[in-house]
Amino acid sequence: MKALHLLPLRVLLSAGLLAAAAPSHATNLYSGTMQLTATDASQLGRMTRNNVASDWSVPKVYPGASSTGSTFRYTTLTLDLGAFAAANGAVYAPYIQVSIDSTSVNTFFAAYATSYSATSQGTNYLGDSGASGNIFGVDPQLFRFVMPSTTQTLVILMNETVVDAGLNQPGTVLVEAFRDSSFTNLAPVPEPAGVALFGLGLAALLAVWRARGVA
Numbered sequence: 079m080k081a082l083h084l085l086p087l088r089v090l091l092s093a094g095l096l097a098a099a100a101p102s103h104a105t106n107l108y109s110g111t112m113q114l115t116a117t118d119a120s121q122l123g124r125m126t127r128n129n130v131a132s133d134w135s136v137p138k139v140y141p142g143a144s145s146t147g148s149t150f151r152y153t154t155l156t157l158d159l160g161a162f163a164a165a166n167g168a169v170y171a172p173y174i175q176v177s178i179d180s181t182s183v184n185t186f187f188a189a190y191a192t193s194y195s196a197t198s199q200g201t202n203y204l205g206d207s208g209a210s211g212n213i214f215g216v217d218p219q220l221f222r223f224v225m226p227s228t229t230q231t232l233v234i235l236m237n238e239t240v241v242d243a244g245l246n247q248p249g250t251v252l253v254e255a256f257r258d259s260s261f262t263n264l265a266p267v268p269e270p271a272g273v274a275l276f277g278l279g280l281a282a283l284l285a286v287w288r289a290r291g292v293a
Contacts, residue, residue, distance in 0.1 A: 113248040121196035132205025140200040152237035160230035168264040172225040173256040179218040180249030190233040
């Protein structure tokens with residue numbers, strides 16, 4: 079009879095732990111359309127577009143306001159990142175990427191933590207796309223920022239760059255979260271049942287191992 083060669087215990091243990099942690103959780107926090115209408119809220123002035131998209135490497139400083147004597151329409155999208163993590167069994171991750179698919183040069187997008195104030199537009203600022211409209215009319219605008227550890231509420235702002243020129247011009251918004259700046263997907267939180275099942279399997283494996291005299 080052929081001898082049964084078993085893998086070293088540490089190898090089996092490592093494989094089991096990896097299996098318990100897989101697969102990686104999807105990073106999609108939101109995918110939908112935002113659009114301005116004549117009934118949306120208004121504000122005096124709007125954020126300056128300085129052609130610098132925010133990035134994870136260095137926090138972007140609020141670029142200031144332009145045309146503070148003119149009235150612009152704006153709308154916001156509020157995302158509860160804590161609720162997302164709880165509902166999907168995922169580890170909350172602070173590295174956020176926002177993709178804007180819109181060819182309109184009359185709309186502009188930015189991100190805020192906790193809330194947005196039309197009368198204090200620099201408060202809670204996180205980042206923006208730096209410019210309006212898709213690059214070369216093809217590639218979506220991208221901007222990235224790190225969420226503060228003190229909040230789990232993310233607000234995406236859409237406003238117009240020319241008075242009444244950005245109305246009824248939709249933009250597709252994709253918000254994704256990552257564990258780090260290397261674009262690592264969110265990892266699911268191990269469920270108690272899964273951990274218990276792995277423990278039972280490991281105990282059975284040890285029993286077989288000892289019975290064969292190789293423990």
